[in-house]
Amino acid sequence: xxxxxxxxxxxxxxxxxxxxxxxxxxxxxxxxxxxxxxxxxxxxxxxxxxxxxxxxxxxxxxxxxxxxxxxxxxxxxxxxxxxxxxxxxxxxxxxxxxxxxxxxxxxxxxxxxxxxxxxxxxxxxxxxxxxxxxxxxxxxxxxxxxxxxxxxxxxxxxxxxxxxxxxxxxxxxxxxxxxxxxxxxxxxxxxxxxxxxxxxxxxxxxxxxxxxxxxxxxxxxxxxxxxxxxxxxxxxxxxxxxxxxxxxxxxxxxxxxxxxxxxxxxxxxxxxxxxxxxxxxxxxxxxxxxxxxxxxxxxxxxxxxxxxxxxxxxxxxxxxxxxxxxxxxxxxxxxxxxxxxxxxxxxxxxxxxxxxxxxxxxxxxxxxxxxxxxxxxxxxxxxxxxxxxxxxxxxxxxxxxxxxxxxxxxxxxxxxxxxxxxxxxxxxxxxxxxxxxxxxxxxxxxxxxxxxxxxxxxxxxxxxxxxxxxxxx
Numbered sequence: 001x002x003x004x005x006x007x008x009x010x011x012x013x014x015x016x017x018x019x020x021x022x023x024x025x026x027x028x029x030x031x032x033x034x035x036x037x038x039x040x041x042x043x044x045x046x047x048x049x050x051x052x053x054x055x056x057x058x059x060x061x062x063x064x065x066x067x068x069x070x071x072x073x074x075x076x077x078x079x080x081x082x083x084x085x086x087x088x089x090x091x092x093x094x095x096x097x098x099x100x101x102x103x104x105x106x107x108x109x110x111x112x113x114x115x116x117x118x119x120x121x122x123x124x125x126x127x128x129x130x131x132x133x134x135x136x137x138x139x140x141x142x143x144x145x146x147x148x149x150x151x152x153x154x155x156x157x158x159x160x161x162x163x164x165x166x167x168x169x170x171x172x173x174x175x176x177x178x179x180x181x182x183x184x185x186x187x188x189x190x191x192x193x194x195x196x197x198x199x200x201x202x203x204x205x206x207x208x209x210x211x212x213x214x215x216x217x218x219x220x221x222x223x224x225x226x227x228x229x230x231x232x233x234x235x236x237x238x239x240x241x242x243x244x245x246x247x248x249x250x251x252x253x254x255x256x257x258x259x260x261x262x263x264x265x266x267x268x269x270x271x272x273x274x275x276x277x278x279x280x281x282x283x284x285x286x287x288x289x290x291x292x293x294x295x296x297x298x299x300x301x302x303x304x305x306x307x308x309x310x311x312x313x314x315x316x317x318x319x320x321x322x323x324x325x326x327x328x329x330x331x332x333x334x335x336x337x338x339x340x341x342x343x344x345x346x347x348x349x350x351x352x353x354x355x356x357x358x359x360x361x362x363x364x365x366x367x368x369x370x371x372x373x374x375x376x377x378x379x380x381x382x383x384x385x386x387x388x389x390x391x392x393x394x395x396x397x398x399x400x401x402x403x404x405x406x407x408x409x410x411x412x413x414x415x416x417x418x419x420x421x422x423x424x425x426x427x428x429x430x431x432x433x434x435x436x437x438x439x440x441x442x443x444x445x446x447x448x449x450x451x452x453x454x455x456x457x458x459x460x461x462x463x464x465x466x467x468x469x470x471x472x473x
Contacts, residue, residue, distance in 0.1 A: 088236025098428035101435075113438055119234040119246065120227045123259050124326075129319030131441070132327065143320065148441050150294045151201060151324075157444045160200045161371045164449055167195040168368070168456050175461065189336050189453070190218040193329045196449055201291040201324050202269050210265050220261070221330040227258040228326065262325070266318040270296065295320065332446045338391040339383055339454055342409045344463045349411065353379055357459045369455040374448075377455060382415035384450055388423060388432035423447075 081097030095101050113136040115121075121133045131147055134140045150156070171192045175183060191208050194217065198206035211220045232251055234242035246252040273292045289297075295317045302312040343350040356379045361369050374380075390409055414421060421427045423443065426435070433440040440446075 088233075088242075089238070090236050101431075102428045113436075115438070117235075117238070118229065119232045119243075119252075120230065120255055123255055124224065124228045124262065124322050126315040126319035126322070129316045130323045131320065132323050134319075136438070144441060146294070146298070147320070147323075151291045152441050152445050154444060157448050160196065160445070160448075163196045163199040164371070164452050165368075166199070167192045168453055170195065171453070172368075172456060172460050184216075185340065186218055186333075186337050187216055190216075190221065190329065190333045192453060193333045193449065197324060197328045201328075203273060203290045203292055205269050205272060207265065207325065207329070210268060211261070218330075218333065221326060221333070223254075223258050224262060224322075224326045225330055227255045262322065263318065265325075266321045269321065270314060270317055291324065292317070292321075327440075328442060328446070332450050335384070335387055335391065335446075336450050336453055339387040339450070340457065340463070342387060342390075343383065343458075344465060346409070347464070349383075350458075350463060353383055354458045354462075356380060357455050361459055369452065369459050371448075371452055374451045374455055377451070379411065379415050380451060380455055380458070382411040382413075384447065384454070385414045385421075385423065385430060386411040389430055392432050 076096045079094075081100050082093065082095045085092040085094060115128075115133045115135070118133075122128060125133045128134045131140065131143050134143065171188055174188060194207045198204060207220065208217045211217060214220055230251075232242075232255075233245040233249070236242065237245075243252070246255075269292055273296045299312050299314065299317060343353060356377055357369065357373075360373050360376050386409060390406075421429050423430050423432050428435065433443040
């Protein structure tokens with residue numbers, strides 16, 4: 001869309017949403033006043049350990065998300081539920097109200113089907129050959145359907161239980177074997193997610209092995225996410241001047257370095273599946289070919305057909321792999337680390353979550369949480385919802401009237417609602433996976449892995465802050 005057309009469209013949408021809000025009157029004003037009264041506070045860090053059975057574990061993070069939430073509340077108090085900005089040469093409409101987001105017109109929704117054009121996303125998606133950043137159209141619909149059917153459907157999510165159980169067993173074993181030494185929980189959780197995705201999708205090829213030269217595996221994901229979604233001058237000045245600034249600041253060089261590292265990893269995955277197609281084994285447990293087998297078969301089929309359908313090359317496979325690797329591993333891992341961080345610094349909430357898990361599992365006389373137990377853990381599900389609301393990784397979450405103190409971590413806001421507010425894209429109070437046609441298709445896979453892993457960590461170990469960390473509420 002041309003800049004002039006985009007600006008006119010955004011201004012029109014801004015006027016529309018503001019007109020919709022006029023009818024809300026006093027309720028919106030009351031919400032703005034409440035947001036403007038948000039308390040100020042700084043960042044802090046914490047360290048946690050596992051006391052049960054003699055093992056200590058720790059993870060370090062900062063509460064910058066709370067500061068960000070307060071800043072958003074202050075912004076809304078000053079500007080109202082919608083406003084128009086120009087970020088460089090990019091017109092931007094900011095909507096901070098669930099009611100307004102829900103009530104947008106059809107034209108605005110269609111415009112949102114087209115993803116933003118970011119320099120990092122373009123490079124790491126092999127010129128938009130993935131699902132997340134490809135333009136809305138026939139190719140996007142076909143690839144999304146392929147993703148869902150072969151990797152993310154309810155049947156596939158359930159079939160991946162064997163991989164989740166195996167990787168959780170390994171995680172519990174590694175933490176138990178650490179004795180009294182400190183363990184960086186973040187590395188272990190990222191390793192678990194890499195194990196699940198490597199088993200289910202990549203044919204037993206793991207990023208932790210391919211990037212063993214890195215000090216921490218999660219650094220690879222951090223660099224990839226930064227290159228894909230971090231600040232780039234070219235994003236806001238998409239011309240020669242913006243590209244020059246990125247070169248001078250080193251942003252372009254960092255982007256290329258990350259691209260080369262990931263490209264080599266993806267080549268390794270594809271080459272292993274091309275060496276001897278006739279001998280490709282099914283995934284462990286006899287659950288059929290992995291996702292890369294499906295992609296390779298499609299590439300060969302399109303190469304032989306050479307007409308009538310979209311081309312599907314090696315770069316298309318790599319673009320799709322970039323979604324699987326970064327989105328599946330990074331977002332779920334970060335959410336689990338934040339969930340543990342928030343619980344450990346709040347002993348009362350931690351005890352409540354542990355009591356729920358142990359009551360359910362001990363009644364069955366088992367040593368581990370079983371996938372069937374997770375559906376009974378209402379408070380744990382509320383913890384996951386609240387973590388996704390407060391510590392969103394990629395998508396944004398609208399905050400409606402139910403969030404009276406949006407900067408506070410409070411699972412009770414979702415506990416007992418019997419699923420009234422869920423993240424399936426129909427409740428705009430909570431949209432960590434997006435909504436509409438471009439909603440993240442990996443929601444079910446990610447949530448199943450997060451809930452199952454967190455349940456086992458809470459069941460198998462006792463957690464507490466190390467002395468002197470000073471980050472307790």
